[in-house]
Amino acid sequence: MKKIILACFIALPSFLFSQTKLSPELLWKLGRVNAIGISKDKQYIIYSIATPDVDQNKSITKTYRIPVNGGTAEEVNNADTLVYNNHISPDGKWKISDSDVKIMNVYGSDFYPELTKSNAQVYNSLMYRHWDTWEDGKFSHIFLSAVNDTSKKDLMAGQLYDSPQKPFGGDEDYIWNPDGKHVVYVTKQKQGVDYTVSTNTDLFEYNTETGATKSLTEGMMGYDVNPAYSWKGVLAWLSQKRDGYEADKQDLIVYNGKQKINLTEKLDTINVESFKWSDDARSIFFIAPVNGTLQLFGVHADFDSSGTADVTQLTSGDFDVKQIVGQLYNTLVVVREDMNHAAELYLYDLPTKNFTQLTHVNDSMFNTLALCKTQRRFVTTTDKKKMLVWVIFPPNFDSTKKYPTLLYCQGGPQSPLTQFYSFRWNFQLIASNGYIIVAPDRRGMPGFGTKWNEDVSKDWGGQVLKDYLSAIDAVSKEKYVDTSRRGCIGASFGGFSVFALEGMHNHRFKTFIAHDGVFDFRSMYGTTDEMWFENWEKGGAYWDKNNAVAQRSFSQSPSNFVQNWDTPIMIVQGGKDYRVPIEQGQQAFQAAQLKGIKSRFLYLPDENHWVLKAQDAMVWQHEFFKWLDETLK
Numbered sequence: 001m002k003k004i005i006l007a008c009f010i011a012l013p014s015f016l017f018s019q020t021k022l023s024p025e026l027l028w029k030l031g032r033v034n035a036i037g038i039s040k041d042k043q044y045i046i047y048s049i050a051t052p053d054v055d056q057n058k059s060i061t062k063t064y065r066i067p068v069n070g071g072t073a074e075e076v077n078n079a080d081t082l083v084y085n086n087h088i089s090p091d092g093k094w095k096i097s098d099s100d101v102k103i104m105n106v107y108g109s110d111f112y113p114e115l116t117k118s119n120a121q122v123y124n125s126l127m128y129r130h131w132d133t134w135e136d137g138k139f140s141h142i143f144l145s146a147v148n149d150t151s152k153k154d155l156m157a158g159q160l161y162d163s164p165q166k167p168f169g170g171d172e173d174y175i176w177n178p179d180g181k182h183v184v185y186v187t188k189q190k191q192g193v194d195y196t197v198s199t200n201t202d203l204f205e206y207n208t209e210t211g212a213t214k215s216l217t218e219g220m221m222g223y224d225v226n227p228a229y230s231w232k233g234v235l236a237w238l239s240q241k242r243d244g245y246e247a248d249k250q251d252l253i254v255y256n257g258k259q260k261i262n263l264t265e266k267l268d269t270i271n272v273e274s275f276k277w278s279d280d281a282r283s284i285f286f287i288a289p290v291n292g293t294l295q296l297f298g299v300h301a302d303f304d305s306s307g308t309a310d311v312t313q314l315t316s317g318d319f320d321v322k323q324i325v326g327q328l329y330n331t332l333v334v335v336r337e338d339m340n341h342a343a344e345l346y347l348y349d350l351p352t353k354n355f356t357q358l359t360h361v362n363d364s365m366f367n368t369l370a371l372c373k374t375q376r377r378f379v380t381t382t383d384k385k386k387m388l389v390w391v392i393f394p395p396n397f398d399s400t401k402k403y404p405t406l407l408y409c410q411g412g413p414q415s416p417l418t419q420f421y422s423f424r425w426n427f428q429l430i431a432s433n434g435y436i437i438v439a440p441d442r443r444g445m446p447g448f449g450t451k452w453n454e455d456v457s458k459d460w461g462g463q464v465l466k467d468y469l470s471a472i473d474a475v476s477k478e479k480y481v482d483t484s485r486r487g488c489i490g491a492s493f494g495g496f497s498v499f500a501l502e503g504m505h506n507h508r509f510k511t512f513i514a515h516d517g518v519f520d521f522r523s524m525y526g527t528t529d530e531m532w533f534e535n536w537e538k539g540g541a542y543w544d545k546n547n548a549v550a551q552r553s554f555s556q557s558p559s560n561f562v563q564n565w566d567t568p569i570m571i572v573q574g575g576k577d578y579r580v581p582i583e584q585g586q587q588a589f590q591a592a593q594l595k596g597i598k599s600r601f602l603y604l605p606d607e608n609h610w611v612l613k614a615q616d617a618m619v620w621q622h623e624f625f626k627w628l629d630e631t632l633k
Contacts (some may be wrong), residue, residue, distance in 0.1 A: 020399040021366045021395055021432040024251075024621035027423060028614060031361040035325040035335050036063070037083035043068060045325065045333055049361055054614045066345075068328055070358055075487060087171065088147065089565060090180040091393045094208070098164055098174065101154065101561070102594040103138035107167070125192030130529045132576040132608035133168035140164055142174050142185050143608055155183065155206045163187040165225075173588065177235075181208055184216065184227045184235065194572040196531040199223050202633060205233075216255065216619045222248055226274070230281035233257070234303045236273055239423075244532040247414035247449060247457075249450055252286060254303050264297050270297070270311065271446040271453070275559050276324040285324050285332060287313075289416035289447030292376070292388045294320040296334065296348065300581075314353065320419045333358070337421040339392060340371045340428050350357040351377050356401045371394030372421075372431040379440070382466045388448075389471045392427045401627065402482040404632050405436040407472045409490030409497035413456045413464070413537070415443040424611055424620065425491065433625055435487075438475045442467035458539040458549050460493075461556025465500055469545040472508060484510070485632050491515035491572075492580060492609065496558065499588055502569060503561030511631035516528040516580045516609055519588040521557035527581040562591045575605035599629060 029052070036046040043218045044065040044551040052059050065082065066073040076082065087096045106110055106116030108570050121134065128135045140162040143152040147597030156163065163185045165171035174185035187200045203224050217224040222240030235255045240248035240264075252272045263284070264270045273294065275286035283300045295316060301309035315321060322343055325333035330350045337343040345358040375391040380416050393402060408425070410417040421428075427437050441448065443464040455462045468488075489508045490498050495517015502512050517523050522542050525534050528603055535541070540550030569592050573585025585601065593597035602623050604616050611617045 018508070019370055019396070022369055022426075022429045023432070024429065024618055024625075025054075025431055025619070026369075028054055030342050030365060030423075030424075033335065033345060033361050035333070035345060036079055036321055037332045038086055038326040038328065038333060039065065039082045040202070042328060044082070045358060045597070047345060047359065052614045054618055057613055057615045061613070064344050066359060068196060068331075068347075070332075070356070082480065086175050089176055090178055092371075095145055095147050095182075096138050096155075096174055096176065096183055097144055097145070097152070098154075098417045100138040101141050101178070101554065102138050103158070103160060104135075104139075106135060106137040110137065121215065122396060126196045126531070127192060127529065131578055133167070134164060140166065140169075141401060142183065142206075145182065147538065153620065155185070156187070159187075159189075161189050162521075169579050172226055175229065177205070178229055178233050179219050182206065183208065184224055184229075186227065189316070193531075196529065198243055199240070199532050201225060202236060204225050209255065212386035223250070224253075227276060228275070230277045230303075232281040232303075234281065235469060236277065236284060237274065238275070245457075245536050246414070246533055246596060247446075249453070252284065254284075254301070256303055257455060261301070261303070261309070261353050263301060264311065268449050269447060274324065276326065276380055279327045279329075285327075285400075287324065287334060288320050289418060289445075289603045292416050292441050293318060293415075293447075294416065296321045296324070296332070307509055314350070314397075315348065315355075318419055320421075334379060337418040339374050339390075339421060340364055342421045351364065369428075370432070372428050373397060374427075377475065379470050379536070381463070381470045382399070385452075385597060387467060387471065388441040389439075389475065390439040390441070391475060392439065393433045394431045397480075399480050403436045403480055404628075405423060405438060405472075406430065406628075407482045407486070407488045408437050408439040409488065409501075410439070410442075410445070410495035411467060411492030411494045413460070413493035414446060414453055416446050417441050418447075420462070421560070429621070433628075435628070436481060437476075438471055440467055440471035442471070442573050457537050458553055459556075460496065460537065460553065461500060461566075465497065465504065468497060468501060468506070469508070476508075476529065484507075485627060487511040489513040490517070492517065495580070497560035498569075500556075500561070502567060503558060505565040505567070509567060511628065512567060512569040513572070514585075515567065516574055516577050517584065517588070518558075519573075519578055519584045520559040521554045521606065523583055523587070524580070527578075527583060528530060529578045559587065559591070562595070565592060565595055568631045570600040570602065570623070571604040572604070572612070572623075574607035574609060576604065579609045598631070 031049040031051050034048045046065050048061050048063045050059040050061045061078040064073040065076050107118035139152050141156040142163050145152040183206045200221050201223050205216050206213045221243040224239045227237045236248050239253045242248045250272050251265050270288050273287045276282050285299050292557050296314045298314050299309050299311045319338040321334050323335040332348040334346050336344050336346045342362050347356040373393045377389045378386045379389050381387050446453045486509050495514040498512045498514035499517050499519050538553040540547040542554045571585050571589045588600040610622050
């Protein structure tokens with residue numbers, strides 16, 4: 001009976017439901033699609049769907065396969081056996097895996113075994129905590145074993161280094177060479193202070209026959225990550241040049257065993273996010289930000305020489321290509337999303353350049369929703385540059401009416417602002433609650449050239465803040481913007497931006513919301529985990545009085561301008577956020593309270609720099625809109 005009702009419901013014309021608007025409850029019913037791969041027989045696409053269960057405060061994940069030409073998806077329980085496993089050697093005899101190994105003493109009981117009830121922790125160097133966990137003396141190592149044997153050999157025995165990299169590295173950090181004799185893995189061979197001030201990861205090659213290990217990226221000083229071989233044995237990976245700069249231009253490198261070739265070095269606007277080898281090993285497909293979106297590119301080159309690479313942009317439009325799953329003859333399987341639609345699997349036909357939607361996990365929901373119009377605008381900044389600004393309008397927008405308007409400040413500071421579909425900063429949800437959103441691709445955004453991307457570093461309080469004001473001022477000239485009801489919202493660097501603009505907005509905004517934002521540069525420098533970020537972005541330490549760049553940077557701290565605060569502000573802080581630690585939110589809230597400003601502190605003790613738990617996310621959403629209702633409507 002339920003199936004019959006559902007079928008009838010889906011068959012109804014979508015216009016009958018055009019007035020339904022996205023709510024936090026509906027948002028947290030959407031299935032989250034994650035591609036796993038193409039089946040070995042190339043007949044199916046394997047993917048998973050994570051569906052949030054708010055009552056259980058967790059997500060339930062199921063795995064499916066769908067025919068490559070579309071059709072009915074079916075649930076499977078053996079996904080690992082359906083797709084190729086690049087952790088199994090080409091001859092099928094050996095496998096590689098990762099596991100944590102306890103090497104370093106940290107706990108009181110490590111030093112004093114008789115003190116079994118002590119929870120003391122002893123550290124002698126930095127990186128004692130990272131992202132959302134404290135150092136426990138364990139390190140991730142790569143192990144080699146026979147496929148049918150439980151005994152394992154530690155390829156990194158005794159090393160105080162991690163592979164996969166923490167906190168975000170995964171099983172993509174180690175792979176087999178097609179020759180079946182070598183394993184390549186990513187690690188950073190540094191410890192303590194050296195580790196926290198450096199971004200220099202390297203690719204290491206382990207010879208399974210001799211046990212010898214060598215670096216493949218010696219002399220390459222930035223991040224080297226995501227190694228992947230073609231079936232011909234050519235190695236590709238993503239690389240940054242400068243040590244200590246985590247947002248450096250990311251290029252695509254290939255190594256044919258004799259020489260390394262940078263395929264994208266001469267392309268100033270190309271900052272490669274991810275890539276996939278073509279089936280014939282003659283091309284590489286990759287994703288890069290361009291013009292406020294993530295698009296698909298192809299590069300063809302003679303990978304056996306240093307010939308000129310031929311890079312072509314393959315897609316364009318107001319959407320993001322989020323992932324390249326693989327190739328099926330003349331078709332690519334990709335993951336695509338936009339500001340109105342969560343991620344789904346698509347087929348992209350290379351000859352015709354047409355997309356075909358393959359999965360329809362959330363169609364029944366989106367077919368009932370009133371969608372939000374997104375508009376590109378180009379605003380002239382104070383230094384006479386053209387800046388892309390996304391404007392997102394409420395459903396059924398009426399230009400004769402006036403709407404409250406929110407300036408959205410992106411994090412990073414150098415993460416792209418594209419057609420993403422977020423489950424926290426969800427533009428469709430915010431607009432569906434009656435707000436216009438102004439989202440500028442301000443200084444610091446990749447996809448607009450290296451200089452534009454780098455102009456935010458060492459000058460957080462400079463041009464980037466002027467860019468924000470240029471964006472909101474330009475859009476505010478429209479009659480449909482209610483200039484008496486404007487707000488400013490953002491997280492991370494966006495949270496910093498909120499704190500900074502609170503001290504200089506000259507009565508533009510009526511309310512602010514900052515999530516895990518940097519408030520005080522000195523205490524941030526003294527408590528954050530990754531010091532390479534602070535040293536690069538600020539230009540040095542606050543105590544270096546002879547460093548004019550660093551002194552200027554620290555003078556731009558929002559805490560230096562609290563005397564100008566006079567506008568209601570809500571502050572959100574994760575208790576396990578060690579990137580922007582808790583004292584940042586506490587100081588901002590305390591300052592607002594002591595100044596008598598209407599303010600609220602939403603503390604999420606179990607969350608890190610993000611909000612991952614379903615019920616915490618629901619509280620976040622409801623408090624977000626409650627605050628706006630109180631202060632803006």
